Amino acid sequence: MGRLTVMPHATAPDGTRIAYHVRGEGPPLLLLAGQSNNHHWWDPVRSGFERSHRTITFDYRGTGDSDKPDEPYSTTGFADDVIAVLDQLGVESADVYGTSMGGRVAQWLAIRHPERVDALVLGCTSPGGSHGLERSREIRRALADADKVGRDRVLLDLMYTPGWLAANPGPYPVLGDAEMPAYAKGRHLVASNKHDAWDQLPLIKARTLVVHGSDDVFSPAANAELLAARISNADHHLIPHARHAYFHEFSTTATPLVLAFLDR
Incomplete structure (x- = not known):
């Protein structure tokens, strides 16, 4: 999936230029990707949302066309x-759907900018800190393999079921931004690992849906219940048999579930 030749940019408070992309018509829906990924994370499922929403994606700093x-x-x-x-974009408020690290970013949006978030969906994510449930040491070691082919193989197994991988040879946009500098990947990893919103999660006022794959061990599925219990106006839904990339492999279940919640 090729990158767009030209993307417009917004300027962050520190002067960093942030590339973004808008598609579709209707109420604004902000889609937040996972760690070390750009807006292409959403390519396989974005069309399902843009039929009824104006979808907004962006490239995190360190990725894609952003600084x-x-x-x-x-x-x-x-x-x-x-x-x-x-x-x-002149968007006063939007629905927000964040997956993986994007769910961590979405938590802070709802905590620190409540007037900008209408409905909130937190997918395959964690509150972070000492209260969040992290992946095992074995998985961490496997993902630190010096061999990229080996790392990708492990990551794909964490993202998708074996049967789906066998039937869908790729490409897989959830494997990360291949052109991302090594230092930026390290910066993303530290940012995600240092996330801890536990104490402030009760400040979230937006109605919230927490979604997770029942078989996710990359971000253990028990995090969904932790988040839902910590946020006052939240419900949670586990998608049976799904792993971390539930939103892609199980899109025929996940996308209608999220849209029904947003349109409620």
Whole structure:
């Protein structure tokens, strides 16, 4: 899937240029991708949302067509970048759907900018910190393999079921931005690992849906119940047999579920 030749940019408070992309018509829906990924994360399922919503995606700093400063990143900082994009577009408030690290960024949007978030969907994500349930040491070691082919094989197994992988040879946009500098990948990893919104999750006022694959061990599925219990106006839904990329492999279940919640 080739990158768009030209993407418009918003300017973050620190001057970093953030590339964004808009498609579809209707109420605005902000789609937030996972760690070390750009807006192409949503390519396989975006059309299902843009039939009824004006979808907004963007490239995190360090990815895609956005600037790539070699300085500390954070999930709160990514949330500030999102606000710059919404301001550039003149969008006062939007529905927000964040998956994986994007769900962590979405938490901060709803906490720090409640007036900008209408409905909130948190997918395959975690509250972070000491309360969040993290992947096992074995998985961490496998993902640190120096061999990229080996790492990708492990990551795909965490994302999708074996049968689906056998029937769908790729490409897989959830494997990360291949052109991302190594330093930026490290910055993204640290930003995601340092996320901890637990103490402030009760401040979220937006009605919230938490979605997770029941067989997700990359971000363990029990995080869904933790988040839903911590947010006052939240419900959660586990998609049976799904792994981390539930939104892609199980899109025929996940997309209608999310749309029904947003349109309620």
